[in-house]
Amino acid sequence: xxxxxxxxxxxxxxxxxxxxxxYEVMLIHRPSYDDWTLPKGKPxxxxxxxxxxxxxxxxxxxxxxxxxxxxxxxxxxxxxSMKFTHWWVGVPVKSRKHKPNSEVDQAVWMSxxxxxxxxxxxxxxxxxxxxxxxxxxxxxxxxxxxxxVRRFEWRKADSLRPLAKKGQAQLPYLSQILQPxxxxxxxxxxxxxxxxxxxKYAQDHQLSVTATDALSEETATDREATAxxxxxxxxxxxxxxxxxxxxxxxxxxxxxASVGVPVRPLSTASCVVVHLDTQGTTIRSEWHDTLRTKR
Numbered sequence: 001x002x003x004x005x006x007x008x009x010x011x012x013x014x015x016x017x018x019x020x021x022x023y024e025v026m027l028i029h030r031p032s033y034d035d036w037t038l039p040k041g042k043p044x045x046x047x048x049x050x051x052x053x054x055x056x057x058x059x060x061x062x063x064x065x066x067x068x069x070x071x072x073x074x075x076x077x078x079x080x081s082m083k084f085t086h087w088w089v090g091v092p093v094k095s096r097k098h099k100p101n102s103e104v105d106q107a108v109w110m111s112x113x114x115x116x117x118x119x120x121x122x123x124x125x126x127x128x129x130x131x132x133x134x135x136x137x138x139x140x141x142x143x144x145x146x147x148x149v150r151r152f153e154w155r156k157a158d159s160l161r162p163l164a165k166k167g168q169a170q171l172p173y174l175s176q177i178l179q180p181x182x183x184x185x186x187x188x189x190x191x192x193x194x195x196x197x198x199x200k201y202a203q204d205h206q207l208s209v210t211a212t213d214a215l216s217e218e219t220a221t222d223r224e225a226t227a228x229x230x231x232x233x234x235x236x237x238x239x240x241x242x243x244x245x246x247x248x249x250x251x252x253x254x255x256x257a258s259v260g261v262p263v264r265p266l267s268t269a270s271c272v273v274v275h276l277d278t279q280g281t282t283i284r285s286e287w288h289d290t291l292r293t294k295r
Contacts, residue, residue, distance in 0.1 A: 008083040011049035012040025013057050013090030014131035015065055017109070023132055025115040026090075028060050029106035035120035038127065039107075040085055048173070049086050050180040050288070057090055061107040062098035065090035066182030066242065069137050069275040069284040071130050074123040089131045093182065137275035137283050139181045140236045141244040142229070142255050146170045146269040148193040159218050163196045170269035171200045173290040178244055179205075181273060185243035187232065189215035194246045197269065215247040215255075222254035229258040237280035244271075261285045 015026035027036050041056035043049060050067060057065050068089030075084045098107040110118075112132055119125050146167035154161045178201050186202055188194040190211040198209045213219045214228035229245060236243050247255055253263045259274045260282045266272070270289040277283050 005081040008078055008081050010040055010042045010085040011053040012038050013053045013088045014038055014128055015063050015090035017092050023112045024109045025112055026061050026109050027115055028104045031105045036118045038124050048176040051176045053088055054180045060104045063095040064093045066093055067180045069134050070286045071127050087127050135277045137277055138236050138240045139242045140233055140274045141271050143244055143246045143271040144266040144268055145194045145197040145246055159191045162192055170290050174269050175201050177288050182242045183244045184241050188246040191216055197246050217248035217250045225251040225254045226258040229255045233259050234280050237276045237278055
């Protein structure tokens, strides 16, 4: 029997710009391999693959992206291990000129037609085709609040129950989900534990949190939560500004159903990312658990 080894993880993106008929794609040339490839790389310690994809694209191309819809992962053997690469559509946010180096000597925007021709690897051509096939999307993240102080330990109103130390420790990891998706609109249940879940990210990015009773497990019904998320989804689709809505376990099923994603439990500080087209239709969804996403 062969020796079982840990898998190798990597992440990357397909940076795409322009209109559907005139899409341009960013590819890189690596002199040591003399190949043309999509930007990608391995995570740093305690780095989520979402953050890895954004960082690697910036380092290898000079283009800052936010993540769009997830794409099929690729895999191939490396020695006795299997390397898995997770991919997303990359939506350009800003860019600087790439400085050639020994790892990447060229980073070039080119037509989709040319990119198809010169990509060196068949599996990456499949990833490219999938990215070009999908319509433009904007993410709406449905989030369960971070770990709160337990109910039996709290003597005041439940709406004032704060995050526990474990919940506070989850917040930096949560940021590695919100930031790569470019979240700029933050809404929350009016309960303190939900607001606190988003406050650090809001402070770090000079944003504000909008608190609403429509997502509060103390006062809201499933119908109210559904209506609120439906309106928020329409706003996200129209404005194309990524958003997050933080709520409670009892209302999450209604929140998920309102945007047509399969209902499933979420652990604390975990979420489903819903990718909406310009009509508000869910095109793709992906799940992120802060307890399991770390590599």
